Amino acid sequence: MIITITNIKRVGSDELTSVTIENGVIKGWNLPEDGEVIDGHGGTVAPALIELHAHLREPGQTQKEDLASGLAAAAAGGYGTVVCMPNTSPVIDDPAIVRSLLEKAGTLGQARLKPAAALTRGQQGEALAELTYLKNAGAVMFTDDGRTNENARVLRLGLETAASLGMVVSVHAEDASLRADGVMNEGAVSEALGVPGNPAAAEAARVARDIEIVAGLAAQGRPVRLHVQHLSTARALDLVRDAKKRGLGVTCEVCPHHLTLTDEALRAFDAVYKVAPPLRTQADADHLLEGLRDGSVDCLATDHAPHTRAEKERDLLDAPSGIAYIELAFPLMYTRFGESLGLEKIVELLTAAPARVMGWPEPTLDTGAPADLVVFDLDTQREVKPTEFKSKAKFTPWAGETLKGWPVLTVVDGKVAYRRE
Amino acid sequence: MTAAATSARPRHLLDFQDWSPERLTAILDNADTMLQVLDRPVKKVPALQGLTICTAFFENSTRTRTSFELAARRMSADVMTFAAGASSVSKGESLRDTIEVLTQYKVDAYIVRHHASGAAHLVHQYSGKPVINAGDGRRAHPTQALLDAYTVRQEYGSLEGKTVAILGDVRHSRVARSNAELLPKLGAKVILCGPATLLPADLGALPGVTLTTDPVQAVRGAHAVMALRLQQERMTGGYLGSLQEYADTYQVNEALMGHAESGAIVLHPGPMNRDVEISAEAADGPRSRILKQVENGQAIRMSVLYHLLVGRD
Numbered sequence: 001m002i003i004t005i006t007n008i009k010r011v012g013s014d015e016l017t018s019v020t021i022e023n024g025v026i027k028g029w030n031l032p033e034d035g036e037v038i039d040g041h042g043g044t045v046a047p048a049l050i051e052l053h054a055h056l057r058e059p060g061q062t063q064k065e066d067l068a069s070g071l072a073a074a075a076a077g078g079y080g081t082v083v084c085m086p087n088t089s090p091v092i093d094d095p096a097i098v099r100s101l102l103e104k105a106g107t108l109g110q111a112r113l114k115p116a117a118a119l120t121r122g123q124q125g126e127a128l129a130e131l132t133y134l135k136n137a138g139a140v141m142f143t144d145d146g147r148t149n150e151n152a153r154v155l156r157l158g159l160e161t162a163a164s165l166g167m168v169v170s171v172h173a174e175d176a177s178l179r180a181d182g183v184m185n186e187g188a189v190s191e192a193l194g195v196p197g198n199p200a201a202a203e204a205a206r207v208a209r210d211i212e213i214v215a216g217l218a219a220q221g222r223p224v225r226l227h228v229q230h231l232s233t234a235r236a237l238d239l240v241r242d243a244k245k246r247g248l249g250v251t252c253e254v255c256p257h258h259l260t261l262t263d264e265a266l267r268a269f270d271a272v273y274k275v276a277p278p279l280r281t282q283a284d285a286d287h288l289l290e291g292l293r294d295g296s297v298d299c300l301a302t303d304h305a306p307h308t309r310a311e312k313e314r315d316l317l318d319a320p321s322g323i324a325y326i327e328l329a330f331p332l333m334y335t336r337f338g339e340s341l342g343l344e345k346i347v348e349l350l351t352a353a354p355a356r357v358m359g360w361p362e363p364t365l366d367t368g369a370p371a372d373l374v375v376f377d378l379d380t381q382r383e384v385k386p387t388e389f390k391s392k393a394k395f396t397p398w399a400g401e402t403l404k405g406w407p408v409l410t411v412v413d414g415k416v417a418y419r420r421e
Numbered sequence: 422m423t424a425a426a427t428s429a430r431p432r433h434l435l436d437f438q439d440w441s442p443e444r445l446t447a448i449l450d451n452a453d454t455m456l457q458v459l460d461r462p463v464k465k466v467p468a469l470q471g472l473t474i475c476t477a478f479f480e481n482s483t484r485t486r487t488s489f490e491l492a493a494r495r496m497s498a499d500v501m502t503f504a505a506g507a508s509s510v511s512k513g514e515s516l517r518d519t520i521e522v523l524t525q526y527k528v529d530a531y532i533v534r535h536h537a538s539g540a541a542h543l544v545h546q547y548s549g550k551p552v553i554n555a556g557d558g559r560r561a562h563p564t565q566a567l568l569d570a571y572t573v574r575q576e577y578g579s580l581e582g583k584t585v586a587i588l589g590d591v592r593h594s595r596v597a598r599s600n601a602e603l604l605p606k607l608g609a610k611v612i613l614c615g616p617a618t619l620l621p622a623d624l625g626a627l628p629g630v631t632l633t634t635d636p637v638q639a640v641r642g643a644h645a646v647m648a649l650r651l652q653q654e655r656m657t658g659g660y661l662g663s664l665q666e667y668a669d670t671y672q673v674n675e676a677l678m679g680h681a682e683s684g685a686i687v688l689h690p691g692p693m694n695r696d697v698e699i700s701a702e703a704a705d706g707p708r709s710r711i712l713k714q715v716e717n718g719q720a721i722r723m724s725v726l727y728h729l730l731v732g733r734d
Contacts, residue, residue, distance in 0.1 A: 191623035194538040194559030194598050269539025313517045315537030317558070 001414060002027075002035025008045045008375055010365060011347055019045065021371040024414035028367045032362040034303060036246040038416070040375050043408055046347045047363035048080025048111075048372035050354040052170070052253060053145070053229055053301035054326060056082070056113075059097065059231035060089030063391050065324070067101065071110035073304075073391035075418035077327040078407035079111045080372035083358075086118040087146030093118035093129040095137035102138045110417050111410075112372075116141040119158045120170055125151045128158055135165050140358065143170040148206065150176055156213050159224040168251075168358060173236065174277060178202035183316055185263040185278045193266065195316055198278050204235040211243045211250055213261060218248055223299050227357055228252040230303050232277040234287035241296040251357045254300040256287045256332050257323055261285075261397060271319030272397055275303070278321075292341065292349060299353035300346075302329045306393035328384060330376065332398065334405030343378070371414040374407050382406055434553045434725055435541050436561040437602040445606060448724050455720035458495065468731050469498035472529040477520070477544065478555070479505040479535040484688060484691060485555050485565075488715070489532045492722035501528065516540065520547040530730055533557070538595075551729050559595050564725055565690050566599035568718040570607055572710050573645045575717070576686055581608035586639040586681070588671055589649025589698050590660075592619045596690045597649060600661040605629025614639035615649075618660040636671050640681040647688040648699040664697055667707075674700035678708060686710045687732050 006018040010029075016321030020027045056070035065073075084101070092101070103194055104111035111148045117139035121127045123146065131142060136291050142162050149155040149171055162169045179202040186197025207228055214226050220295060231237050231252050243250040262282050265273040273279060291297035305322025312319055325332070333346050340379050352362040363372060381402045386394040410418040437445070458466055474493045476486055477598045486502075493500045503523060520531075520543075531552040538558030545552040556562040574580050585604055591597045591613045601624060604611050611630045613620060625632040633639050640646050651667060661667050673687060687699070687708045695701045704711060 188623040188626055191621045192598075192627070194557075194561065194595060196559070269542045310515050310517070313515055313543075315516060315535065315540045315543060317537040 002351060003038060003411070003414070003416070004031070004033045005038045005040050005152060005375065005409065006033065006271060008040035008043055010046055011046045012344055016042065017149045019373070020367070021285070021411065021414050024371050026365060026369050026371050032338060037193045038409065038419075040409065041377070043375040043377050044343070045211045045365065045375050047365060047377055048374045048410060048412060049078045049330065049350040050363070051079050051082045051304070052141070052354045052357060054084050054304040055087070055306065055322065056084040056379070057088060057306060058101065063392075064308055067105050068108055069390060069392045070107060070108070070276070070306070071113060072106055072418070073324075073389060074111035074326050074409045075412065076390045076407065078374035078376065078410055079326060080410065080412045081112045081114055081375070083114045083116050083141055085143065085145045087123060087345055088114050089390055091118050091123050092116070092139075093121055093123070095130065098134060098137035098139050101223060103297055108417060110412070114140040116143050116145070116170070118142070119144045119149070119162070120154060123147050125149055125154055128154065131158070131161050131165060131167070133169060139224060141170055141227075142170050143172075143229070145170065145172045145197070148174045148176045150174050152209060152213060155210065156217070159213065159226060160217065160222060163222070163224040166359065168225045170229050172230070173206040173210060173228050174204055175206045183274060183278070184266050185280045187281060188262060189263045189313055191268060193269070195266065200233040200235055200280065200284070202335040203231070203233045203389045207236040211239060211248065212252055214243070214248050215246065223249050225249040225251070230258065230277060230301065231288065231297070232280050232284060232312065234256045234284045237287060237291045237296060238254045241291070244296060251298040253299050253357070254292065254297045255301060255303050255335055256329050257325070257397070258373065259285050259289055260332060260336055265397065266316070269316055271314060271316055271394055272323065274316060274319055274321050275305070276321035289337070290419050292345075295313050298357050300329070300333065300349045301354070302326050304391075306391055308393075309395055312395060323397060324391050325396050325398070327389055327391060328396065328403065330407060331403035331405040334376075334378065335403040338405065371411055373411050375409040376405055377408045378405050380404060380406065432551045432729060433545055434729065435545065436554065436563055436599065437566075437606060440606070442606050444728075445567070445603065448567060448721070448728050449574060451572050451724035451727060452717065452720040455723040458723070459716075459720060465495050465497060465721065467497045468727055469493065469496035472730060473499045473501060473527060473725070474530050474532060475501045475503055475523055475528040476532045476555070477503045477505075477523065477534075479516075479533070479540065480556070480557070481506070482534050484715075485534065488718050489553075489555060490723050492719050493726060495719075496723055496726055498726070501526065502557050513655070516543060517547045520544050524548045524550065529597070553725060553729065556595055558638040559593055559598065561602075563599050563603070564718065564722050565596050567725065568714055568721040569688055569690070570603055570609075571712050571717050571721055572688060572697055573609070573686070575713070576710070577604040578645060579608070580604065583609045583644040584612065584642055585609055585645045585647065586612045586614060586643040587647045587649060588614045588636060588639060588673055590619045590651055590655060591615045591624065591649065591692050592621050593652070598624075600647070601627050601630045612639045612643065614657045616661060616667065619655070636677055637680050640677055640685070643681045643685055645686050645688055646673055646678060646681055647690070650690065650692065651694055651698045668697050672696075672698060674699055674703050675706070678703060688714060691715070
């Protein structure tokens with residue numbers, strides 16, 4: 001199969017060019033048109049984005065999302081690769097589930113699925129899952145995300161085992177006992193609203209504990225790789241920054257919603273703003289943004305967490321946590337931070353940076369590279385219309401806002417996975 | 422009854438954020454008239470005739486619901502009682518679906534109690550009808566605060582320059598939050614007091630509100646002292662060493678009241694744990710206005726219903 005995409009600009013260049021793709025790899029640039037010709041309309045081309053943290057809800061919760069809707073949503077957001085979380089029903093802690101998900105995803109022709117598997121059986125935190133079998137089945141990461149790893153010893157054993165397999169363990173770093181019944185950031189807003197608060201210290205305390213586990217193993221000559229998910233607080237980021245200075249194998253991600261929203265949004269009591277970890281303060285958001293600039297934040301991830309509308313229309317105590325916006329991540333980042341961070345930095349945080357966290361080859365647009373790419377229309381302002389989402393979760397905090405930087409074409413493995421009509 | 426029918430008035434009583442001191446004062450003024458109605462042989466006025474008011478209680482309550490229902494009936498409204506425990510909510514129906522169904526019965530206004538903060542806001546959002554918050558989570562219980570304010574005003578003629586000390590489980594109290602919002606708007610100072618574990622520091626940022634863990638300091642110079650109900654589950658939550666320790670330190674009793682203003686009154690939103698947060702002596706003594714609060718509560722709720730529903734758009 002041969003495709004030529006014409007009338008496009010490579011990130012960092014203003015020159016119009018074309019790219020020809022053959023059999024899943026980039027054949028070359030500015031070659032004579034060949035095969036199916038797609039007009040890029042002057043768009044900007046980048047490697048397809050990589051998502052390290054998405055909830056696709058299959059198996060078991062397909063009323064919220066499934067592989068077909070989730071991977072289509074990812075492709076519409078410019079993503080070529082998606083790591084899905086294992087807190088499904090049943091939990092992805094069985095090699096057979098990993099294999100069946102990969103098999104099904106392979107037939108869909110959307111974004112490429114890379115399943116994460118549970119670190120512990122049933123994500124119960126008490127006994128390690130069969131990590132070797134899970135890796136052999138195709139799992140790319142181990143995590144008990146959705147739950148917090150309360151048993152430090154088991155986490156330590158998991159980190160050691162995963163490292164021996166060349167794998168990363170990612171963690172939802174939050175001390176559950178400090179969080180208690182908190183459903184939003186603990187502070188002036190939560191107290192004024194009378195909503196139970198989740199203190200920043202719940203995150204920082206857990207990050208500190210986990211870093212010391214990594215440090216202890218490193219001191220014994222047993223380096224491991226810990227990835228801290230969805231950092232939300234300034235203090236926790238400072239701890240990660242310090243761990244990096246110590247040369248420890250610690251990476252972290254930040255979600256666009258923690259950069260663009262604060263706990264003030266909860267004043268409307270709308271559970272669409274309920275996320276875990278919760279939206280924090282503007283000072284936290286500013287600190288996280290600074291972390292993106294100075295490199296102490298490794299990459300961006302969305303924590304795409306779809307729920308049904310009925311679930312999100314419950315009250316703040318009963319509604320589940322999570323926002324699903326994998327289709328908006330790039331336009332949101334580009335519209336809000338395109339000038340301050342720059343296009344190239346945002347692209348890097350969504351492509352090469354997550355690849356580095358995982359130990360994967362950094363994606364490029366060079367001749368001979370895998371043909372995973374996205375074309376963005378950086379100029380056209382468009383309103384966010386949740387009804388147009390590919391995701392089953394057709395609601396979002398940014399509904400009605402005008403964003404630019406929308407993906408118009410996503411190619412995965414040399415095939416068109418999304419094309420804006 | 423003098424409430425002016427203007428479109429600028431708030432259509433809901435969810436909390437006090439959008440309420441001006443003038444509107445709040447009008448509600449207290451009207452309560453004087455409502456008390457006179459309650460003293461008549463026929464305790465009924467036709468103000469809400471033809472309107473249907475739904476008491477939607479998603480959390481147990483007998484006193485507040487009874488008070489609201491009587492208030493509505495005494496204004497000649499039809500009252501529909503919805504108790505979530507015996508309803509489709511217990512079968513998993515969402516709050517939105519429940520309210521949308523109830524609204525089809527041509528309900529004109531809702532009185533809502535719910536375990537989650539903000540639920541009354543959601544009922545307004547889903548119904549489009551006037552909503553009176555009868556207590557949501559830790560957020561607000563505005564008619565309780567209004568009746569507290571009214572009771573203090575009844576005693577002193579005005580709230581201007583008065584100090585109200587509120588002692589107990591401030592952290593989990595919607596009564597404390599509503600009073601902390603309301604009383605400063607009417608010119609009073611509020612002192613919130615309790616064990617450090619039950620006293621969120623951020624509440625001290627509210628205008629006219631100060632915090633202390635020292636009960637003597639809290640009541641010194643206070644014109645009214647309110648004890649909040651201490652719930653037994655606070656023990657298992659680790660908030661307190663023991664009930665006895667709490668009572669020995671924070672109980673509103675004659676000894677503590679000795680530090681207050683000489684004529685200071687004692688308030689309690691009820692139900693009481695006698696000899697825990699309040700001594701029986703203080704609850705029943707000459708300073709107590711606890712039963713007066715109950716009587717005033719009905720007048721205040723009649724006044725609120727009148728203010729929100731009579732002459733509405």
